Amino acid sequence: MEFELKILGSASATPFLDRHHTAQVLTVNGTPYLIDCGEGTQRRLLDQKLRPQRLQTIFISHLHGDHFFGLFGLLGTMNLTGRTEPLRLFGPAGLDEVLTTQMRHSHSQLNFALEFTAVDTTAHQLIFEDKNLTVHSLPMRHRVPCCGYLFREKPKRRRLLADQLPDGLVPAQLTALTQGEDLLDEAGQVLVRNAAVTAEPKRARSYAFCSDTLYTETLANLVQGVDLLYHEATFLDDMRERAAVTHHSTARQAGLLARRAEVQQLLIGHFSSRYRDLQPLLTEAQAQFPWTSLAVEGLTFSVAE
Amino acid sequence: MEFELKILGSASATPFLDRHHTAQVLTVNGTPYLIDCGEGTQRRLLDQKLRPQRLQTIFISHLHGDHFFGLFGLLGTMNLTGRTEPLRLFGPAGLDEVLTTQMRHSHSQLNFALEFTAVDTTAHQLIFEDKNLTVHSLPMRHRVPCCGYLFREKPKRRRLLADQLPDGLVPAQLTALTQGEDLLDEAGQVLVRNAAVTAEPKRARSYAFCSDTLYTETLANLVQGVDLLYHEATFLDDMRERAAVTHHSTARQAGLLARRAEVQQLLIGHFSSRYRDLQPLLTEAQAQFPWTSLAVEGLTFSVAE
Structure with missing residues (x-):
């Protein structure tokens, strides 16, 4: 069965003609999980022939617009197209108030249960579990409460x-x-x-989503040995001071973290719009950790069983 | 000087692969005015090479998502790209609360003044005026407070x-x-x-934006003789009962209103996603009012001086 990550957006806050805001779909054994939901995500899902109604669980990292402004429209479309199945939503406290304020003024009511769980963004703990996997929060260090998510397949049977x-x-x-x-x-x-x-059972596969964050060495302990690590790389390292001020990371730092954490594969994304050509970001990360790829729109990364 | 309407979106609430949510740009004598701002509008502006920073005034008809969910991202991008010039925003009461709730949770602060005016959606009155034009509100009859906007060039000199x-x-x-x-x-x-x-002076041109609304005969008095009338036509007339329940109009009703109001040209839009082919909507409206066009993505309608 598949363990597969589809990238819907690679842009950081300022949009760019051919890049979209952060959104990813992890599909495990046929079940899709949406991670972040930048503006336009419902359209990206359509482009990729992923029906929104198939989503049962959404994880939002933080309340900067480029990571969740697509949620309003996605929920609206789910509602209009007849959803009755509950939807689980994980994200920082406050997301529920943002949603309910908007719904109150549009006199909208969802015809399905939106089961919101406020995630403690300062803790590394189990926040969700289903038949396929467990999900743990990963504390990020950003300008607002922010957490990454660690997805691990359940231990398999012999x-x-x-x-x-x-x-x-x-x-x-x-x-x-x-x-x-x-x-x-x-x-x-x-x-x-x-x-x-x-x-021996097939091994349990894992994916860690880390965005947005300052470079944080201790994060390596939490994502040690994962198959896939997505780490933001907003800037090149010559802008590491700017990265520090804005609480972002550089491509070099993403590579360093992947090396320390001894992951199988690193994906970098959340690129500043100043970089028209992404090759220098890839080259910089690969100098620290060769098994790095650019996580750009439309690409799918699979982990073999 | 130009008096020109650019269509950025023709879809009603459920999105569709090649149609976008409502947004239009009226440009008068070099000044662009944004009317409604569905999800993804900032990207449509980029596609059309319209720089968001050139916008000084935005008009929102109502607080259904397909008419304003793009506003969050557009304001964010204006902020990130260094805007300091004030921005005027007109729309129903509550829009400011939706915006400030979101900004509070994202710890965001705009570096420019957002001058919000709550429009009385039940009244037909002057709400804005600048060197180019006057703007009057047009009461719509929808499920939530909703108003159209009537743009008239200022009387010209001999x-x-x-x-x-x-x-x-x-x-x-x-x-x-x-x-x-x-x-x-x-x-x-x-x-x-x-x-x-x-x-004699050149005549003052006019544009009336009417969306979303039940068919309302008395509206014809308010938009009498305008050069361009945009009227929503969500459904074909065989669905007029559905139109009545959802507070929308049919293509036939849009045509009828244009005929009663003796406008120069009718534009129809806000099409339900059930219509893959838009020709029947056009044909139905033209049977009432021959000078009708489909207001679809990328089209520009100019009114000559």
């Missing part, structure tokens, strides 16, 4: 080796085997040894 | 006939002539007869 299995096992026994148990007879003696008929 | 003018007139005398006065000598005798050296 795989049955069909040609090694004895005949006649019942479903409960097969389940026990995928959970790593030996099968015992009534006397408690081993009937089927787990290691003989099962293989 | 035109001087250069080859009829005597030599030696001073600027103050020329100005008096353009204002329709005769020039008198010290004894009060007519020195230069106005009618002999001036021609």
